[in-house]
Amino acid sequence: MSYPILDPAHPIAALKHVCALAVMAKAPRAGRVKTRLSPPLTLEQTAALNVQFLRDTTENLATIAHAAGVVSYTPVGDEALFAGLLPETFALVPQRGDGFGERLLAAAEDILAIGYGAVCLIDSDSPTVPAAAYRMAVEALAVPGDRVVVGPSDDGGYYLIGMKRAHPEPFAGIAWSTGSVFAETLQRCGEAGLDVVTLPTWYDVDDAATLALLSGELLEDRWPGFAAMKGYAAPHTREFLETLMTVRTA
Numbered sequence: 001m002s003y004p005i006l007d008p009a010h011p012i013a014a015l016k017h018v019c020a021l022a023v024m025a026k027a028p029r030a031g032r033v034k035t036r037l038s039p040p041l042t043l044e045q046t047a048a049l050n051v052q053f054l055r056d057t058t059e060n061l062a063t064i065a066h067a068a069g070v071v072s073y074t075p076v077g078d079e080a081l082f083a084g085l086l087p088e089t090f091a092l093v094p095q096r097g098d099g100f101g102e103r104l105l106a107a108a109e110d111i112l113a114i115g116y117g118a119v120c121l122i123d124s125d126s127p128t129v130p131a132a133a134y135r136m137a138v139e140a141l142a143v144p145g146d147r148v149v150v151g152p153s154d155d156g157g158y159y160l161i162g163m164k165r166a167h168p169e170p171f172a173g174i175a176w177s178t179g180s181v182f183a184e185t186l187q188r189c190g191e192a193g194l195d196v197v198t199l200p201t202w203y204d205v206d207d208a209a210t211l212a213l214l215s216g217e218l219l220e221d222r223w224p225g226f227a228a229m230k231g232y233a234a235p236h237t238r239e240f241l242e243t244l245m246t247v248r249t250a
Contacts, residue, residue: 002083004091006070008113015068015115019138019162021061022070022093022111024104025054025124027078028085034125036207041244049240053205055085056127056234062087064134066142072107072121101171109166118142120149120162125204128217128231129159133199137162140197148189150182151199154226155210157181159202167194201226215241 006012026033034046041049054071061069069087073079074095082092093110097103104121111119118141120134129151137149141162148170151160156179161170169192174184189196203224205214216222217231218238224231 002079003071003086005079006091006093006111006114008093008110011113011115013115016117017066018116019067019118019120019141020070020111020114020116021064021067021120021122021134021138022072022107023054023057023061023122023124024072024095024107025082026050026074027081028054029078029081034206037205037211040208040211045244049237050124051085052234052236052240053124053127054082055236056232057122057124057129058086058090059236060127060129060131060232060234061122061134062089063131064138067134067138068116070111072111074103100176101174104161105166105168105171108163112164112166118162118164120160123159123204125206126153126159126202127205127234127237128214129202130200130229130231132229133160133202136197136199145195147195147197149197149199150185152182152201154201154203154224155179156183157204158185159204160199161185167192169194200228202231215245219245 028047028050030043030047033050037046058069069090070093072093072095076094095103097106107121108119120137140149149162150158153159169188170185174181205211
């Protein structure tokens with residue numbers, strides 16, 4: 001199935017009380033996604049794993065009340081690669097901009113311009129984030145007043161950033177892809193006088209070590225040491241990892 005592509009030039013008034021849960025995603029082409037997982041995986045396997053991450057993350061988000069699922073995607077022209085991967089309630093919004101911070105800010109601007117009352121930008125590398133964390137984000141943004149919501153990752157980044165206005169400050173002057181992203185984001189918010197709500201810490205899966213952490217969580221029921229709650233079951237990812245383990249031990 002295909003999904004509607006929303007246009008900021010055509011706002012939808014009925015969305016003003018809805019929080020957009022927007023997954024930042026690349027079209028799942030081998031060699032273009034999750035390449036830091038190769039090795040230990042092949043590029044074809046990393047692309048297949050990326051698909052399972054996307055399926056699990058969006059199915060998790062589809063359960064959150066007072067919210068709507070969106071995929072902010074790149075590149076434009078690869079929309080067909082998402083066909084059948086997302087819940088039927090999801091919509092697509094093209095990404096624009098060059099650097100990562102520019103793309104995040106542009107996504108927030110475009111999604112809010114479409115008419116949503118709030119937006120959470122969510123990474124596609126954390127398939128087991130507890131649904132409770134997403135609910136906390138939506139609930140925090142529903143409270144009157146301006147604020148930013150951030151879900152920190154244990155590597156120093158974040159898996160979610162949410163807001164009701166497209167503030168540029170949280171995305172300015174950040175050393176992206178480093179262990180200081182979360183701290184720098186808090187600093188920028190503080191300098192701008194923005195209140196911040198912090199969600200429970202979780203983790204991104206972007207290298208062999210975090211892939212092992214994910215396997216322990218899903219296949220051996222071993223919670224990450226920093227986890228204050230049980231993660232999402234991520235059934236598609238779990239099945240992929242089980243199959244991968246079977247192939248390796250055959």
